[in-house]
Structures are given as structure tokens and as C-alpha cells.
Amino acid sequence: MSRVELREIQKLYGSLAVVKQVSLVVNEGEFVTLLGPSGCGKTTLLRMIAGLEQPSSGALWIGDEIAFSSEQEICIAPEKRGLGMVFQNYAIWPHMSVLENVLFPLRCHHVPRTVARERALRALAAVQLTELANRKPHQLSGGQQQRVALARALVAEPRVLLLDEPLSNLDANLRNEMCDEFISIRKKYPVTMIYVTHDQSEAFRLSDRIALMNKGEMVQIDTPEALRQSPQNDFVRGFLLLK
Amino acid sequence: MMITKSLRVVFFALLAILFALTVFPLITPVWRLVLNWPVFSVIVDAVNLTSAVQTITMSALSLLLGLFIALPLSWLLVCTDLSQKNTFRNILFFPFVLPPYLYAIAWATLAVPGVGLLNRWLGNIFNVYSLWGLAWVLACSYLPVLLSSICHALESMDPSLEEAARVFGASRAKAFFKIVLPCIFPAIASSSLLFLLAAISAFDIPALIGIPARYYVLTTRIYTYAKMGGLFGIDQAFALSTTLLLSAGLFLFLNEVIRKRFQQRLLSGKVPRRSVVHLRRLRIPLLCLAVFACFILVVLPLGAIITSSFLRLAGKISLDNFTFENYRYLFSMPETSRALTNSLMCAAISAFFCTVIGFGVSYFKDRTSLRFRNLCLRLATFPYAVPGTVLALALIVSYGSGWGVEQIALLGSPLLLLIAYCSKYLALSVQALTPALSSVDPVLEESARVCGAGPWKTIRRILVPILRPVLVSVFILTAMPVLSELTMSVLLAGPGTETIGMLLFQLQDYANPLAACSLAVLLLIFLLCTVPLINRMLQGERM
Ligand SMILES: Nc1ncnc2c1ncn2[C@@H]1O[C@H](COP(=O)(O)OP(=O)(O)O)[C@@H](O)[C@H]1O
Numbered sequence: 100m101s102r103v104e105l106r107e108i109q110k111l112y113g114s115l116a117v118v119k120q121v122s123l124v125v126n127e128g129e130f131v132t133l134l135g136p137s138g139c140g141k142t143t144l145l146r147m148i149a150g151l152e153q154p155s156s157g158a159l160w161i162g163d164e165i166a167f168s169s170e171q172e173i174c175i176a177p178e179k180r181g182l183g184m185v186f187q188n189y190a191i192w193p194h195m196s197v198l199e200n201v202l203f204p205l206r207c208h209h210v211p212r213t214v215a216r217e218r219a220l221r222a223l224a225a226v227q228l229t230e231l232a233n234r235k236p237h238q239l240s241g242g243q244q245q246r247v248a249l250a251r252a253l254v255a256e257p258r259v260l261l262l263d264e265p266l267s268n269l270d271a272n273l274r275n276e277m278c279d280e281f282i283s284i285r286k287k288y289p290v291t292m293i294y295v296t297h298d299q300s301e302a303f304r305l306s307d308r309i310a311l312m313n314k315g316e317m318v319q320i321d322t323p324e325a326l327r328q329s330p331q332n333d334f335v336r337g338f339l340l341l342k
Numbered sequence: 343m344m345i346t347k348s349l350r351v352v353f354f355a356l357l358a359i360l361f362a363l364t365v366f367p368l369i370t371p372v373w374r375l376v377l378n379w380p381v382f383s384v385i386v387d388a389v390n391l392t393s394a395v396q397t398i399t400m401s402a403l404s405l406l407l408g409l410f411i412a413l414p415l416s417w418l419l420v421c422t423d424l425s426q427k428n429t430f431r432n433i434l435f436f437p438f439v440l441p442p443y444l445y446a447i448a449w450a451t452l453a454v455p456g457v458g459l460l461n462r463w464l465g466n467i468f469n470v471y472s473l474w475g476l477a478w479v480l481a482c483s484y485l486p487v488l489l490s491s492i493c494h495a496l497e498s499m500d501p502s503l504e505e506a507a508r509v510f511g512a513s514r515a516k517a518f519f520k521i522v523l524p525c526i527f528p529a530i531a532s533s534s535l536l537f538l539l540a541a542i543s544a545f546d547i548p549a550l551i552g553i554p555a556r557y558y559v560l561t562t563r564i565y566t567y568a569k570m571g572g573l574f575g576i577d578q579a580f581a582l583s584t585t586l587l588l589s590a591g592l593f594l595f596l597n598e599v600i601r602k603r604f605q606q607r608l609l610s611g612k613v614p615r616r617s618v619v620h621l622r623r624l625r626i627p628l629l630c631l632a633v634f635a636c637f638i639l640v641v642l643p644l645g646a647i648i649t650s651s652f653l654r655l656a657g658k659i660s661l662d663n664f665t666f667e668n669y670r671y672l673f674s675m676p677e678t679s680r681a682l683t684n685s686l687m688c689a690a691i692s693a694f695f696c697t698v699i700g701f702g703v704s705y706f707k708d709r710t711s712l713r714f715r716n717l718c719l720r721l722a723t724f725p726y727a728v729p730g731t732v733l734a735l736a737l738i739v740s741y742g743s744g745w746g747v748e749q750i751a752l753l754g755s756p757l758l759l760l761i762a763y764c765s766k767y768l769a770l771s772v773q774a775l776t777p778a779l780s781s782v783d784p785v786l787e788e789s790a791r792v793c794g795a796g797p798w799k800t801i802r803r804i805l806v807p808i809l810r811p812v813l814v815s816v817f818i819l820t821a822m823p824v825l826s827e828l829t830m831s832v833l834l835a836g837p838g839t840e841t842i843g844m845l846l847f848q849l850q851d852y853a854n855p856l857a858a859c860s861l862a863v864l865l866l867i868f869l870l871c872t873v874p875l876i877n878r879m880l881q882g883e884r885m
């Protein structure tokens with residue numbers, strides 16, 4: 100578990116600022132949601148935390164380590180950041196079985212074989228997929244693939260878990276079920292979570308704090324209750340459909 | 343759609359034509375062989391066994407060379423922030439439209455021991471007339487097969503698969519070898535099989551490069567049997583070519599197996615790539631490498647042909663060695679104008695028939711539920727995979743001699759050439775027309791039928807106008823390979839029915855390599871003209 104700190108992170112594509120001077124602190128073990136309309140730069144921000152995209156300027160700490168700093172010209176490669184991530188389309192590797200998918204992060208961290216297997220099976224059990232361990236991804240339903248992605252993201256006990264709209268490809272029933280799953284997972288694997296969504300009901304249900312974004316800017320960062328009770332401006336009121 | 347009687351009649355006529363073009367010519371020689379089985383002993387003849395081994399060695403070596411070039415190049419072209427990627431791609435894919443023997447001619451002028459241009463510049467270090475030379479020329483000319491397939495696979499692979507591996511702790515190299523490579527493996531395997539099929543069926547490059555090196559492969563061996571004269575030679579040639587036929591079948595079967603086995607890996611559609619590999623310090627060196635690849639693979643060979651066509655003496659580039667003599671010589675030969683006329687006529691006629699028959703085949707496949715429509719499609723497409731040498735021999739056996747009736751013996755007549763071209767290249771038109779036809783909403787035709795138009799009127803007034811740009815580009819697409827065809831022409835044509843490819847072959851082989859270069863330049867100009875034409879047509883279709 101680690102805290103994450105973003106300081107004045109900015110991302111330009113050409114001359115267009117997609118993420119503008121965002122600062123944010125996520126405390127150890129906290130569940131923070133990046134909420135905002137589609138196209139506001141949530142995915143870009145999350146990918147910069149993961150190291151898949153390089154910020155144009157700013158600084159980023161994960162735990163006590165500096166992961167990116169434009170001033171000191173530091174940029175740690177994604178594989179060295181010790182993160183877990185659930186992608187919007189799950190990104191389950193099609194040529195590996197479910198178990199091999201979950202084993203892969205452990206292999207990368209050179210965990211001994213027998214220990215790795217044990218941990219992978221434990222992670223699969225945590226998402227109730229033990230029986231499907233030897234299936235191939237194309238034999239799974241969307242919801243099951245989602246669970247594999249979750250198990251794979253958690254198995255190496257990452258410092259921070261990043262989730263990019265993990266529920267957007269599921270139908271309403273499954274979405275509800277998976278929300279409960281996230282809550283119970285948090286108890287089994289205590290981890291700092293940064294969760295991206297455009298759906299406020301998910302955000303309000305899951306988060307300790309919500310960071311509301313609009314057009315690349317951080318509008319308000321608050322607990323769900325505070326956000327409801329004292330929206331900072333018209334955008335927040337409009338987006339949350341408050342009076 | 344409602345099937346009318348006239349539609350049914352046309353369908354069976356089409357089926358009959360396809361039988362005559364594909365099934366009958368292949369059945370007849372096989373039947374002859376069965377009756378005449380001792381001729382099969384030619385296969386286990388020591389020289390032929392050697393040729394078989396040499397065919398395999400040559401094909402495998404050129405595949406290795408091809409993959410060695412294609413894998414890093416496609417990575418560079420798809421996954422990195424290399425500048426001018428599209429320009430590189432256009433240049434590297436250009437050889438798709440070139441007949442392979444152009445490469446043989448080009449590398450012969452570049453790397454003949456002694457007078458090759460490269461050997462002049464760099465000291466006498468290359469010898470194209472060797473196994474390595476042969477494999478290199480094959481690899482260069484069939485490289486687009488590998489390149490296009492691997493590039494496409496890399497593009498359609500979901501980039502988040504690789505990104506996920508990175509986040510979970512895999513280095514870039516590990517992510518490439520453990521995730522990317524297995525995901526694009528089906529594409530690599532199946533394009534490798536197609537490459538091998540092309541390599542073992544190739545006649546032109548082994549003939550122009552291999553024979554001077556005394557390196558005989560199956561196709562060139564078959565050619566010598568066929569040219570021995572008489573039906574006995576033809577029988578022996580066909581017996582030997584059954585090995586090629588069987589290997590072609592094997593490759594296609596394996597390809598199908600791979601497609602089925604790895605289907606699930608090919609699922610992801612085209613996904614926009616959010617991040618490319620930033621080359622940073624390697625940017626300039628890799629840019630130079632890409633430029634070098636374009637130079638070696640495309641610019642240098644074509645440049646060599648063009649330059650040599652203006653030289654008095656081979657291999658010496660200087661002003662006093664400059665001449666138009668090669669072109670003058672070329673046009674002073676009576677064969678040249680005959681070859682140009684023959685090839686252009688054949689190309690136009692067979693492209694016309696291919697387009698019409700191909701349209702019929704796709705129409706019946708897509709718009710009707712007639713019983714044998716799938717058979718029809720298969721008959722139209724499978725001869726493309728039959729090696730040209732085999733197809734030509736089969737046509738000689740079944741139509742060449744006329745079965746004792748002098749008047750219908752077609753050997754050496756242009757009709758036999760046309761049959762061969764239609765049979766071989768029909769697949770190109772069917773493969774382009776079937777998807778085009780199925781992308782046209784049947785409602786457009788149905789509403790015409792409701793308005794009172796019969797099926798023929800509907801086709802003429804609705805379907806054909808809608809598909810016109812596609813039909814025109816299909817016409818050009820099938821005309822191009824016919825224009826430059828060599829493998830079947832050398833076996834089927836006779837005096838008076840020379841083609842461009844055949845004339846080039848004769849000039850390069852013994853008469854006058856520099857005049858061959860000037861003929862190659864003419865051919866190049868023809869082919870170059872068609873590329874923008876096709877592009878325009880296809881763009882018009884999209885609008
Ligand atoms: N590689 C890119 N090049 C240019 N613009 C981009 C690129 N990636 C994302 N964008 C733009 O950045 C903005 C934010 O995108 P994104 O972070 O995906 O939004 P969200 O996830 O909030 O829907 C969008 O307007 C998108 O068009």
C-alpha cells in the first residue's frame with residue numbers, strides 16, 4: 100500500500116492540453132475515483148500514473164519514490180512502478196489460460212514457481228474463478244474476463260491498483276454484482292485504489308473520495324457527502340444533477 | 343432473392359465454364375498418369391531428388407531471410423514513432439505489383455560476378471548466381487507477402503495487451519517476446535506458408551538466377567522435361583509436378599489448420615494505438631536503417647534496371663557509355679511489337695472475362711441460395727494456389743493436342759494462353775468482388791424488383807452502376823499480372839504468340855540482358871500507371 104501524489108501534472112497533445120495542472124494526493128489504502136464526462140482526460144491521467152504515457156510536465160510520487168519529474172528528468176518505466184491495473188477492455192492475453200494470465204505478474208517478479216502457483220490460485224479463489232483456471236480467455240463471458248483481470252491485477256500485491264472504467268462493458272445486473280465484489284476485495288487485498296468512471300452511481304457507492312474532472316481540469320476533490328452537500332460550482336451541480 | 347429460369351440457366355452455364363477452366367484440365371493429366379503409372383519413377387530419379395532437396399533448401403533459406411527483414415521492419419513501421427512511416431510503407435509495399443523476374447533481372451545486373459554494378463563499386467564481393475543469391479532475390483520479391491500480413495497483425499492487435507504486461511512488471515523485451523510475438527504468431531505462420539508456397543512454385547527467379555548457378559529446383563527441372571519435346575516429356579514433367587501440387591495442397595491445409603487453431607487470437611479488431619515506442623536516441627540510426635532498407639529492397643534494384651537500360655556496356659556508368667541503342671535494338675526486333683500487342687490483348691481480354699465470370703460467381707454466392715453456389719466459388723478460387731507450372735502442363739495435356747483432331751489442338755494458340763490466364767487469375771476478381779457485393783444492401787435491389795424490374799434489369803441498372811468503381815479496379819487488378827505473366831507463358835506460347843514476360847526471359851537468358859532491361863523499363867511504366875488508377879477507383883468507392 101502506498102500513497103500517490105500528483106503535482107501539477109500536465110499533458111499536451113501538440114498544443115492541446117488534455118490534462119491541465121492536476122494536483123492530487125491519494126492516501127495509503129484510500130479509494131479515490133476520477134469522475135467526469137467522457138473525454139475529460141481521466142484515462143490519460145490514469146495512464147500517466149501507470150507510466151504508459153509520459154506527462155508533459157509536473158511530478159508524480161508513488162510511495163516514497165519519485166516516479167516522474169519533469170524538472171529532474173526522471174521517468175520510471177511502467178514495469179518498475181509496482182502497480183496493478185484493470186483495463187477497460189480487460190486486456191486478457193488470448194494465448195494464455197486463465198491461470199497463466201494470473202501467473203504472469205508473479206513470473207515477472209521472479210516469484211518461485213510453487214509459491215507463485217499458490218498465490219495465483221488464491222487470487223482466483225478471491226474472485227470465485229477457481230474452477231475456470233484452465234480455460235482459455237475466449238471461453239469466458241465478459242463478467243468472468245473481468246474477474247480474471249481483477250485477479251491478475253491483485254495477485255502480485257501491487258502498491259496501487261488502477262482501474263479504468265472496469266464496469267463499462269458489463270450489463271446492469273453484473274455491474275451491481277461487481278461493485279459488491281470490489282468492496283469485498285478491498286477487505287481481502289488492502290490496496291490503494293484509483294478508479295476511473297463516468298458513472299456517478301458507481302463513484303458514490305465505492306469511493307472514499309471523488310475527484311471530479313472537467314475538460315482536463317480538477318474541479319473538486321471531496322468525499323461523496325461533501326460533494327453532494329457543497330458543490331463548488333455550476334458544473335458540479337449540473338453533472339451530479341443537484342439543485 | 344427470387345430465382346428466375348434464365349438466372350438458373352446462366353448459373354449452370356457458369357458452372358460448365360468453371361469445369362472447363364479448372365476441373366477438366368486437372369483431371370485429364372492425372373487420369374493419363376494413372377493409366378501410365380510407370381512414368382512416376384521420374385520422381386525418385388537421383389537428379390530430381392536432389393532438385394527436391396534444393397527446392398526445400400532454397401525456399402527455407404529465403405523464408406528465413408524474409409522473416410529476418412520483415413519482422414523488425416514491420417515493428418518499426420507500426421509500433422514506433424519513426425517519421426515518414428507512410429512513405430516507407432508505400433515504398434516497401436510497391437513490389438507487390440511487380441513480377442518477381444524484374445528482381446531477378448535487377449540483381450543480375452547488380453551482382454553478376456565481374457560486371458555487376460555493385461561488384462564494380464564495392465570490389466568483386468557478390469555472386470548472385472549462388473544459393474544465397476537465389477534466396478536473397480526470392481526473399482526481396484516476395485517480402486511484401488510477409489510485411490503486409492505482419493504489419494496488419496501488429497496493427498489489429500489490441501495495444502492494451504502489451505501495456506498490461508508492462509504494468510505487471512514485464513520489460514519491453516519481455517512483453518514483446520511473451521505477449522506480442524505469440525499474439526501475432528498466427529499471422530507470421532500463415533504468411534510464412536504463403537511465402538513458401540510462392541517460393542516452391544516460383545519458376546522465373548530459379549530459371550534466371552538458379553540455372554546459371556547450376557542450381558536446379560523442381561520447377562526448372564519440370565521445365566526442362568516439358569521442353570524435351572513430345573508427349574513423353576510432358577508426361578514426365580507432369581508426373582514430377584505432382585510433387586508441387588501435393589505440397590501446395592499441404593500448405594493450404596496447414597494454413598487452414600492454423601486459422602482454426604488460433605482463431606481466438608485473431609479476434610480483436612482494429613484498435614487505435616494510444617502510445618507508440620519513442621525511439622529517442624535511436625531515432626536517427628533507425629531512420630537511416632529504414633531508408634537503407636527501402637534503398638536496398640526497392641530503389642537500388644529498380645534504379646539498376648533503369649540505369650542499365652541506357653548503358654552500352656554492362657556495369658560501367660559513365661557519360662560515354664550512355665546510349666539509346668538498347669531501346670533501338672528492342673524496337674527493331676519483330677518480336678517486340680508482337681509481344682507488346684499479345685500481352686496487352688491477352689491482359690484486356692482475360693481481365694474482361696475474369697471480371698464478368700468473377701461477378702457472376704460472387705453474385706450467385708451472395709445473392710442466391712442455389713445448390714452448387716459454394717462449389718462454384720471454390721472452383722473459381724482454387725487454381726490460384728496451383729503452381730503456374732503445373733497448371734500450364736495440365737492445360738497442355740488436356741487442350742494442347744486436341745485429342746488427335748488437328749483443328750482443335752490449342753498448343754501455341756492464343757486461346758490456350760487466355761484459358762490459362764482466366765483460370766489462374768479468376769480468384770483475384772472473385773476475392774475482390776465477393777466482399778464488395780456483400781457490402782451492397784440487398785434492399786436496393788429488392789426495391790427495384792418491387793418497382794417492376796426483372797433480375798437482369800436490376801443487375802444492369804442497380805448493381806453494376808453501384809459497383810462500377812470496384813469492377814474497374816478489379817479489371818485492372820487482374821490485367822496487371824497477366825500483362826507480365828511468365829511462368830505459364832513460357833510453356834504455352836509458341837512462335838507468334840510471344841508475350842512480354844517471355845521475351846524478357848529470352849533476352850535476359852541469352853540474347854541481350856541490356857535490352858531486357860529496357861523492356862523491363864517499359865513494363866515498369868505500364869505497371870506504375872495502373873497504381874494511381876486503382877487507388878483513385880478505390881477512393882471513389884469509399885466516397
Ligand atoms: N494520443 C492522443 N492524441 C491526441 N489526443 C488524444 C490522444 N489520446 C487522447 N486524446 C484526447 O484527450 C482527451 C481525453 O481523452 P481520455 O483521457 O481518453 O478521456 P476520458 O478517459 O476521460 O474519456 C480526448 O479529447 C482525446 O481525444
Ligand SMILES: [Mg+2]
Binds near residue numbers: 264
Ligand atoms: Mg476513458
